[in-house]
Amino acid sequence: MTTAPQRRRRYRDETIEDILRIAREMMRKEGVAALSFNAIARTLGMQPPSLYNYFDSKNAIYDELFRRGFQDFARQMAERSGQDGPPGENMRSAMETYMRFAQENQDLYQLMFQRPVPDFVPSEASMAVSLGALQAAQMQFVNALHSEDLDIEIPVEQALDLFIAFQHGLTELHLANNPELPVGEGRFGKLIPAAVQMILDAWQKV
Amino acid sequence: MTTAPQRRRRYRDETIEDILRIAREMMRKEGVAALSFNAIARTLGMQPPSLYNYFDSKNAIYDELFRRGFQDFARQMAERSGQDGPPGENMRSAMETYMRFAQENQDLYQLMFQRPVPDFVPSEASMAVSLGALQAAQMQFVNALHSEDLDIEIPVEQALDLFIAFQHGLTELHLANNPELPVGEGRFGKLIPAAVQMILDAWQKV
DNA sequence: TTGTTTTAACTAATACTATTAGATTATTTG
DNA sequence: CAAATAATCTAATAGTATTAGTTAAAACAA
Numbered sequence: 001m002t003t004a005p006q007r008r009r010r011y012r013d014e015t016i017e018d019i020l021r022i023a024r025e026m027m028r029k030e031g032v033a034a035l036s037f038n039a040i041a042r043t044l045g046m047q048p049p050s051l052y053n054y055f056d057s058k059n060a061i062y063d064e065l066f067r068r069g070f071q072d073f074a075r076q077m078a079e080r081s082g083q084d085g086p087p088g089e090n091m092r093s094a095m096e097t098y099m100r101f102a103q104e105n106q107d108l109y110q111l112m113f114q115r116p117v118p119d120f121v122p123s124e125a126s127m128a129v130s131l132g133a134l135q136a137a138q139m140q141f142v143n144a145l146h147s148e149d150l151d152i153e154i155p156v157e158q159a160l161d162l163f164i165a166f167q168h169g170l171t172e173l174h175l176a177n178n179p180e181l182p183v184g185e186g187r188f189g190k191l192i193p194a195a196v197q198m199i200l201d202a203w204q205k206v
Numbered sequence: 207m208t209t210a211p212q213r214r215r216r217y218r219d220e221t222i223e224d225i226l227r228i229a230r231e232m233m234r235k236e237g238v239a240a241l242s243f244n245a246i247a248r249t250l251g252m253q254p255p256s257l258y259n260y261f262d263s264k265n266a267i268y269d270e271l272f273r274r275g276f277q278d279f280a281r282q283m284a285e286r287s288g289q290d291g292p293p294g295e296n297m298r299s300a301m302e303t304y305m306r307f308a309q310e311n312q313d314l315y316q317l318m319f320q321r322p323v324p325d326f327v328p329s330e331a332s333m334a335v336s337l338g339a340l341q342a343a344q345m346q347f348v349n350a351l352h353s354e355d356l357d358i359e360i361p362v363e364q365a366l367d368l369f370i371a372f373q374h375g376l377t378e379l380h381l382a383n384n385p386e387l388p389v390g391e392g393r394f395g396k397l398i399p400a401a402v403q404m405i406l407d408a409w410q411k412v
Numbered sequence: 413t414t415g416t417t418t419t420a421a422c423t424a425a426t427a428c429t430a431t432t433a434g435a436t437t438a439t440t441t442g
Numbered sequence: 443c444a445a446a447t448a449a450t451c452t453a454a455t456a457g458t459a460t461t462a463g464t465t466a467a468a469a470c471a472a
Contacts, residue, residue, distance in 0.1 A: 008439070008448075031324025033239050037430060049431075050450050058430065115382075116322055118237025154400050161379075161394060162401055169375025173367075176321075188367060194360050195368055201408035214419075214468070243459060255460075256421050264459065414472080422465070429458065436451070442444090 016054055018044060020068075023061050027107040032116040035061070059120045062111060067126040069108035074133035076101055083140055087203075090144040091163065091196045094137075099171045099192070100183045106175060113168075138164070151205045159203070166195055222260055224250060226274075229267050233313040238322040241267070265326045268317060273332040275314035280339035282307055289346055293409075296350040297369065297402045300343075305377045305398070306389045312381060319374075344370070357411040365409070372401055 022043050027035050037058040041048040055061050082093030102109040110116050112130070122130065138160060145152060145159050152159045170188050178186030228249050233241050243264040247254040261267050288299030308315040316322050318336070328336065344366060351358060351365050358365045376394050384392030 012448090031321075033322065034324040036428095038428085046449095047451060048429095049433095049452085052431080053449060114320055114322075116239065116320075116324075118240040118322075158397060158400055161397060162404060165375035165379050165394060165397070165401075166372050167375070168379060169371035169373070172378060173371050173374060188371060191364060191368060191371070194364055195371070198368060198405070198408040202404040203407075218419090242457095244457085252420095253422060254458095255423085255462095258460080259420055415470100416472095417468100417470075419468070420466090422463100424462085424464100426461080427459095430456095432455080433453085434451100435453100437449085439446100439448070441446070 012054075015044070019051070019054055019061065020065060023065065024107050027111075032107055032110045033118075037061075059117075062117060062120045063123050063126050065108060066111050066122050067129050069105065069112045070126070070130045070133040072105070072108070073101055073112070074129075074136055077133070077137040077140065083143075087144045087147045087150055088196050088200050090141070091199060092192060094141055094163075095167050095170065095192045095195065096183055098137075098167050099174060099189065102171045102175060103179070103181075103183055103189075106179060109175070149205060150203045152203050163199065166199070170195060218260075221250070225257070225260055225267065226271060229271065230313050233317075238313055238316045239324075241323075243267075265323075268323060268326045269329050269332050271314060272317050272328050273335050275311065275318045276332070276336045276339040278311070278314070279307055279318070280335075280342055283339075283343040283346065289349075293350045293353045293356055294402050294406050296347070297405060298398060300347055300369075301373050301376065301398045301401065302389055304343075304373050305380060305395065308377045308381060309385070309387075309389055309395075312385060315381070355411060356409045358409050369405065372405070376401060 019040060022040050023035060026039060030036075035058065037051060038048040040061075041051040044051075055064070076097055077094070080093050080097040082089040084090075085093075102113075111120075141163070142156060142160060145156055145163075154162075170191055174181075174183075174186055174188040178189055181189055183189050183192070225246060228246050229241060232245060236242075241264065243257060244254040246267075247257040250257070261270070282303055283300070286299050286303040288295040290296075291299075308319075317326075347369070348362060348366060351362050351369075360368075376397055380387075380389075380392055380394040384395055387395055389395050389398070
């Protein structure tokens with residue numbers, strides 16, 4: 001028949017989504033590196049070896065989450081507001097989107113930007129997605145640095161890297177100090193406006 | 207006798223140092239979270255259970271390294287130059303010392319500032335050392351922010367946190383991108399002067 | 413120098429982990 | 443209906459941290 005094989009595939013796809021959903025729950029609860037392949041299987045009511053029909057290894061699960069994480073990240077950075085606004089607004093939007101993604105997807109963020117699992121190395125395909133996403137996010141921002149309102153005395157790439165480091169540092173420290181608080185609250189989560197103002201004070205035309 | 211018992215204690219202390227040295231080697235080679243209690247014992251020529259005569263658990267080894275790491279960190283931050291110099295010199299010295307510690311002790315730095323081992327929670331005693339070290343490093347720096355050359359329009363604690371985030375972000379990204387390069391080289395490792403200049407441009411009296 | 417206590421090592425065992433091999437059952441296709 | 447495929451199982455391997463119980467040696471007190 002024509003419908004039957006599709007049903008099996010649908011079941012299979014559903015099982016894969018279940019696996020990834022359970023994996024993320026466990027990563028959030030026990031820590032990214034504490035993910036147990038066996039425990040995922042047991043939660044699904046399977047014996048651990050059966051899970052190998054869906055993923056070749058535990059690291060293959062990490063890899064799929066890594067890839068999807070960067071896809072989501074790229075999408076959210078692309079859809080953020082303020083890209084065509086004044087530099088300050090653009091910077092604020094970029095920092096908030098970056099930090100919000102990290103706060104709302106702490107499991108994925110750790111997997112993507114920290115390296116909590118020592119023997120997990122992203123596949124070439126996932127690495128390509130990752131580099132593409134990061135480059136796209138940076139390209140969006142280079143335009144802002146070429147604004148007529150700014151007077152930056154260092155090479156654009158360096159200015160961009162300073163911004164990235166600032167953004168990353170604020171995000172890391174927000175997650176370390178107030179992981180439960182949304183962007184805008186907490187010791188570091190509330191500093192985005194002050195950070196943007198500092199950058200503008202340094203780079204704005206006098 | 208009087209000398210004999212001291213000899214045994216000396217042997218014991220030497221073994222403890224050996225254990226910690228081997229642990230750090232393994233963490234650098236295989237990753238912090240990949241440290242194997244059994245492998246340390248085998249390297250020492252012991253059976254794994256014998257190692258429990260020196261450390262109560264694998265996490266106790268992490269804990270001792272965590273504590274010593276913050277002691278070293280505090281000492282290096284306290285001894286750094288430029289603390290009484292002009293604000294820009296003080297900032298540059300602080301950032302360089304912070305990043306150099308991270309670059310030269312990547313195993314300890316990960317254990318201290320990232321959280322690569324999910325079920326390792328520092329003991330209260332080690333946590334106290336850690337908080338003391340961080341607070342001391344920050345206190346050194348508050349003086350710099352009160353300099354007469356600066357005109358900061360936000361609360362001092364916020365200015366301090368912005369600096370910390372910037373410093374931390376540059377360091378994280380240096381280790382992620384050019385872990386083998388010393389401070390001053392590499393995409394992010396060379397940006398400390400530019401970062402300090404940016405902060406001065408924003409905060410210096412006009 | 414005795415006897416006692418402490419220390420440091422051992423072996424054996426437990427309960428976990430990811431993973432592989434091979435057999436079996438269920439589902440889908442020709 | 444028969445053949446192929448997919449999904450599951452059991453059993454086993456080699457590793458992990460850790461605990462219990464034992465033994466030999468060293469240090470201490472008399």
